[in-house]
Amino acid sequence: MAQNSLATALNLGFLTILQENNGYLGGYLVTNQWGRPLEFRLSTLVHPNRVQQILYGGTLQGYICGDLIGRTLVEKTGSAVDCIITDRPAGLDLRLHLEVPVACLVDAQDGQGPVISHPRFANDLPRIRALLDRLDDHFDLAEPFARIREAIAEARKMGATNRAA
Numbered sequence: 001m002a003q004n005s006l007a008t009a010l011n012l013g014f015l016t017i018l019q020e021n022n023g024y025l026g027g028y029l030v031t032n033q034w035g036r037p038l039e040f041r042l043s044t045l046v047h048p049n050r051v052q053q054i055l056y057g058g059t060l061q062g063y064i065c066g067d068l069i070g071r072t073l074v075e076k077t078g079s080a081v082d083c084i085i086t087d088r089p090a091g092l093d094l095r096l097h098l099e100v101p102v103a104c105l106v107d108a109q110d111g112q113g114p115v116i117s118h119p120r121f122a123n124d125l126p127r128i129r130a131l132l133d134r135l136d137d138h139f140d141l142a143e144p145f146a147r148i149r150e151a152i153a154e155a156r157k158m159g160a161t162n163r164a165a
Contacts, residue, residue, distance in 0.1 A: 010134055011038060013074065013084035013100075014144040015091050017065045018152065023047040026069035027148035030079040033135055035144065039079045042155055043069045066093025074098065083131045085115070087145050092118040103128045105141050115141075 010033035017026040026043040046068055048060060056063055065088055074084070074094070084094065084102045095102035095117070101124035103115040115132070117124040132141075 008134070009033065010131060011079060011081045012131075012144075013077075013081040014148060015070055015073065015084055015086040015088075015094065016145050016148050017069055017086075017088050017091060018149070019061075024064050024069060025152060026065070026073055027152050028070075028073035028077060029144050029148050029151075030077060030081055031144060033139075035139060037147075039077050040148075040151060041073045041077055042152060043073055061090035062093035065090035066096060070094035071097045083128055085141060085144075087142070089116075092116070095121050095124070101128050101131075103132075105145075 012031055012033070014029045014031065015026065017024055023045045024043075025045050028041045028043075029037060030039040031037055046064055048056070048064065053060060065086075070086075070091055071094060081100060084098070084100055086092065086094070086102065086104050089104050092102055092104050101117065101121070103117055103124070106114045106116055115125075115128060117128060
């Protein structure tokens with residue numbers, strides 16, 4: 001029976017990126033299917049310079065959210081996940097670097113809101129929905145993002161955002 005429970009275990013990754021006047025900062029929380037934290041990572045602040053803004057143009061946010069911050073946080077995390085959920089559409093570009101489906105919670109205020117996948121990976125949606133259907137009906141997908149933002153605020157108070165990776 002315990003082996004059957006392990007076979008149905010589900011780990012979710014929650015990625016958010018905060019955009020501020022002086023840059024971008026990301027947080028990545030891995031939870032089990034009950035929302036209990038397994039691992040947390042915080043990025044350093046990313047400051048795109050004016051030349052990068054010009055050269056990347058409209059692709060800059062996808063590059064920063066998906067490649068620089070998202071991929072780095074996921075690669076440094078030891079806990080494997082079945083799906084990554086972000087609250088930033090630009091975070092969907094993380095899917096370009098992973099085999100794991102990435103979903104964006106369209107209305108992060110409503111934890112039961114619809115999710116979308118990267119346009120290049122539209123076939124991920126049935127897999128994502130099947131994974132999310134395994135969660136308790138009361139699981140609020142938006143709630144882990146609030147925890148990440150609160151942890152980022154606490155880390156800032158401690159001065160950890162300059163050291164974290």
